[in-house]
Amino acid sequence: MEVTQTTISRKVTKITRTSEISVRETGYKEMTSGKLFGKDLTEYDEVDVDALLEQLSPEELELLAGDVDPDDSLVPPSERCGYKCEKESTGPLDRKQLIDHINEQAINEPDRPELVPYVPGTVRGKKWVPPPPPVSEDPDDPTIDQVEVDLDEEFNSVLEIATEDEIVDLAAILGFHSMMNQDQYHASLLNKGRPVGVGWGGITKATKFKPLPAEPPNDTDPEESIKRLKSDDAKFKELNLNNIRKMTDEQLGRLFGALGSNSHLETLSMANTGLSDRHLDALTSALAQNNTLRTLNLETNNITPPGVVRVMEALNKMHSVEEVRLANQQQGVLGNKIEMQLTNLIEENNTLLRVGIHFEFNDARNRVSRQLQKNLDTFLAEVRIGLKTRRPRPVVSTEGASLSFTVPARIKQQQLQDSPGIPPEDLDSTLSDSEDGFSSDEGDEVAAA
Numbered sequence: 001m002e003v004t005q006t007t008i009s010r011k012v013t014k015i016t017r018t019s020e021i022s023v024r025e026t027g028y029k030e031m032t033s034g035k036l037f038g039k040d041l042t043e044y045d046e047v048d049v050d051a052l053l054e055q056l057s058p059e060e061l062e063l064l065a066g067d068v069d070p071d072d073s074l075v076p077p078s079e080r081c082g083y084k085c086e087k088e089s090t091g092p093l094d095r096k097q098l099i100d101h102i103n104e105q106a107i108n109e110p111d112r113p114e115l116v117p118y119v120p121g122t123v124r125g126k127k128w129v130p131p132p133p134p135v136s137e138d139p140d141d142p143t144i145d146q147v148e149v150d151l152d153e154e155f156n157s158v159l160e161i162a163t164e165d166e167i168v169d170l171a172a173i174l175g176f177h178s179m180m181n182q183d184q185y186h187a188s189l190l191n192k193g194r195p196v197g198v199g200w201g202g203i204t205k206a207t208k209f210k211p212l213p214a215e216p217p218n219d220t221d222p223e224e225s226i227k228r229l230k231s232d233d234a235k236f237k238e239l240n241l242n243n244i245r246k247m248t249d250e251q252l253g254r255l256f257g258a259l260g261s262n263s264h265l266e267t268l269s270m271a272n273t274g275l276s277d278r279h280l281d282a283l284t285s286a287l288a289q290n291n292t293l294r295t296l297n298l299e300t301n302n303i304t305p306p307g308v309v310r311v312m313e314a315l316n317k318m319h320s321v322e323e324v325r326l327a328n329q330q331q332g333v334l335g336n337k338i339e340m341q342l343t344n345l346i347e348e349n350n351t352l353l354r355v356g357i358h359f360e361f362n363d364a365r366n367r368v369s370r371q372l373q374k375n376l377d378t379f380l381a382e383v384r385i386g387l388k389t390r391r392p393r394p395v396v397s398t399e400g401a402s403l404s405f406t407v408p409a410r411i412k413q414q415q416l417q418d419s420p421g422i423p424p425e426d427l428d429s430t431l432s433d434s435e436d437g438f439s440s441d442e443g444d445e446v447a448a449a
């Protein structure tokens with residue numbers, strides 16, 4: 001009896017709280033705080049619920065328990081259900097016996113009689129009729145491709161007297177690319193005549209693809225190049241080994257060994273040659289000894305981010321390289337730690353004018369851009385006063401490599417022409433280099449010329 005009364009007490013308390021909340025949410029004007037349907041509830045605040053429950057009989061308690069919210073978490077689960085089974089327990093569950101009992105009841109229960117007896121061939125209700133098939137359009141009908149557009153009378157009068165060329169120009173201005181083919185669109189933008197045989201009703205299609213001829217393979221002989229490097233040939237200024245992947249580790253070792261003692265080579269391009277970290281010992285040793293190399297291209301190889309840092313550290317020992325390209329390695333993302341290391345190394349180098357590395361973070365990209373601009377300004381200032389002679393930059397072949405460079409520090413032509421310290425033969429190259437201007441490439445490749 002105690003348990004039942006306690007349970008009912010919790011239920012009644014829950015009902016009271018729920019009623020008060022529902023009263024607040026209804027929003028009726030006559031319902032104010034402490035009232036329910038206009039009746040003041042404050043008089044029940046001091047009522048002892050337990051004393052009231054003790055006066056109820058077991059039947060009344062059971063009836064009251066059946067009217068309580070079954071979702072009350074304060075009430076035991078066995079008390080939340082309003083149905084009370086009065087049958088005696090039959091023991092533990094026997095699944096097979098239960099299934100047999102259900103099947104037996106289903107078989108023995110008679111079928112419900114039909115209100116209308118079944119008669120073969122008689123259709124009851126509404127018969128389904130399939131919709132008619134769609135009518136195929138006549139391809140020769142001129143009204144198929146017409147589009148109905150409601151325009152004002154003023155626009156209609158203007159369009160009726162407009163020529164086809166004027167309508168094409170209007171469509172190009174409004175950006176209606178699907179209403180014309182590419183030849184019409186580009187001809188309208190460039191103010192050219194309409195292409196012959198192409199009218200307003202022309203089919204929208206792409207311009208015919210014009211395949212470019214395949215680039216010839218690189219026929220540079222690695223053995224001959226190694227011999228010329230060892231002999232320190234004065235005419236051997238540029239070495240292009242791009243896309244030559246058949247070089248062995250022994251050949252690469254001899255090549256880098258000869259590079260360290262060479263004093264005439266200015267450009268070394270080894271894009272897509274299969275270089276990896278196992279070749280960096282010989283390469284960094286050669287870069288630390290060579291003081292004549294100006295351009296180094298190692299793009300599209302298998303150098304890891306720590307290997308890229310090693311190459312930049314080797315370049316900082318001699319401070320002779322003006323352009324380095326190390327983008328498009330096997331691991332495309334360098335990471336913040338490696339990018340910060342590369343940024344610090346570039347800021348310590350006062351000769352680099354071009355850097356081809358993919359920087360992902362804006363901080364590194366901006367700092368490198370400022371350093372390269374500073375190096376370029378310093379270089380041009382030295383050229384202006386005659387301390388340095390501007391050498392023409394050799395053309396580097398970029399077979400198999402994807403390059404994107406921007407040139408910082410725009411130099412005004414008038415300022416260069418008014419500078420008396422620049423030789424006439426160096427003025428043209430300086431002006432051509434400064435005409436590109438300074439820009440920040442969205443491809444995250446930072447460079448300077």
